[in-house]
Amino acid sequence: MNRVGIFNVVYFFLYVIAQVLLFKRLVLFNTSFCFLYVAFILLLPIETNNVFLMVLAFLLGFTIDIFYDSLGMHALALVTVAYLRNYWLSSITPQGGYDAGSSPALTNGVQWFLVYTVPMVFVHLALLFFIEAGGFGMFWFTMLKVMASLIFTVSVMLMLQFFSVPRS
Amino acid sequence: MDRLVRFVLSHLAFFTYLLLVILCSWLIIVNNQYQSTQYFNTSNRLAANIISFSQGVREYFSLRRINADLAEENAKLRSQLEHYAVNDSMYTDTTRRFEFVSAKVINNSVMMFKNYITVNKGRADGIQPGMAVISSKGAIGKVKSVSDHYAVLISMLNVDDQMSSVIKRTGHFGTVQWDGIDPRVVNLNYIPRHVTPHVGDTIVTSGYNAVFPPNVLVGIVQKASLKDEAQFWDVKVELAQDFSQLAFVEVVKSYLKFEKDSLELSTTGQIR
Numbered sequence: 084m085n086r087v088g089i090f091n092v093v094y095f096f097l098y099v100i101a102q103v104l105l106f107k108r109l110v111l112f113n114t115s116f117c118f119l120y121v122a123f124i125l126l127l128p129i130e131t132n133n134v135f136l137m138v139l140a141f142l143l144g145f146t147i148d149i150f151y152d153s154l155g156m157h158a159l160a161l162v163t164v165a166y167l168r169n170y171w172l173s174s175i176t177p178q179g180g181y182d183a184g185s186s187p188a189l190t191n192g193v194q195w196f197l198v199y200t201v202p203m204v205f206v207h208l209a210l211l212f213f214i215e216a217g218g219f220g221m222f223w224f225t226m227l228k229v230m231a232s233l234i235f236t237v238s239v240m241l242m243l244q245f246f247s248v249p250r251s
Numbered sequence: 252m253d254r255l256v257r258f259v260l261s262h263l264a265f266f267t268y269l270l271l272v273i274l275c276s277w278l279i280i281v282n283n284q285y286q287s288t289q290y291f292n293t294s295n296r297l298a299a300n301i302i303s304f305s306q307g308v309r310e311y312f313s314l315r316r317i318n319a320d321l322a323e324e325n326a327k328l329r330s331q332l333e334h335y336a337v338n339d340s341m342y343t344d345t346t347r348r349f350e351f352v353s354a355k356v357i358n359n360s361v362m363m364f365k366n367y368i369t370v371n372k373g374r375a376d377g378i379q380p381g382m383a384v385i386s387s388k389g390a391i392g393k394v395k396s397v398s399d400h401y402a403v404l405i406s407m408l409n410v411d412d413q414m415s416s417v418i419k420r421t422g423h424f425g426t427v428q429w430d431g432i433d434p435r436v437v438n439l440n441y442i443p444r445h446v447t448p449h450v451g452d453t454i455v456t457s458g459y460n461a462v463f464p465p466n467v468l469v470g471i472v473q474k475a476s477l478k479d480e481a482q483f484w485d486v487k488v489e490l491a492q493d494f495s496q497l498a499f500v501e502v503v504k505s506y507l508k509f510e511k512d513s514l515e516l517s518t519t520g521q522i523r
Binding site for chain 1: 263264265267268271272274275276277278279281282291292293295298301302305309360361362363364365367369403410411430431432434
């Protein structure tokens, strides 16, 4: 396993611990959740194989589910994000393409980063909350939760990127 | 066959996705089945240990309030004890229908649509799926699944949970169910038109299902309205127990549940 691989194994556990010990408790206005662990799947290197990505997503989602007592829900939402990720990445390739071996991170610019993460996180949250609500019975309230959580999650993701990515 | 294999391989990502989605959907359906025994939740030993560690740290910040609650409950119990000492005749068969096991809450949520509570007592203390759970202030929920030393409860703040309750003043019964929005307020359904629930009426458990002891406080009517064409009242009940402040609960062991269920099953063919 190379250096990036080992780092990502560590990240996997860091995201799980941060999610279940910190972000699980951090709910704003009873509607705004932070599911930061999605960033693990979103920030894996661009060339990562699609199938491998989905298997990782399933493992991560399943681990999160154990702590949320919601067997299968986070896993399903995250596997869908992992499936769509590479297609979405290839359709928003910036001019000149991606650098070899790089991660889809803030290095490509804030605007690009938002275009990349916002729809992905939206898919994740929408699936998660509508499955949990058991359908579209409370459509607008569920939608409010999705939107509030989208803002919260993407903001935290962006802030962590500002701290961790060396800026040129 | 060769072409089929090649077709699957060329769309490997899609078929992997399909397989994983089916697996997840199956897990979701299994998990939604009421009272299943399972290992992949917070009653799991490793998960429960991590959570109780984190709860242990957080608990220090609410010790003062927990202490006050326990002292208050102590005083209440002492006054009840006095009452029993005078009335020895209270010890009949019906008063010994239930036994209570005290347990500490190590995990709790109120903001999801389906909220669960994890407590630190399990099979080793005689807790079984399906038992009722109350606190010193009111009804809490039912046991969903147990491991040796932990149990996961299905909270009353879970859109799937229903509980038979009565309006104490009039004696009419209905079903308490949460609508998923405000963690302080639940709905009381199926109160017929001819009854008039007042704001401030006390709602207690009915005891019709032999899981919950009768007369456990649920909450107080906050708003009652009747639409022109509706068959039933829309009753909003403010919960007696603030679920976001839950620290200790009592699991109710019911001695007569089996007897009551088998009697009902043999006479009517269904368990209420």
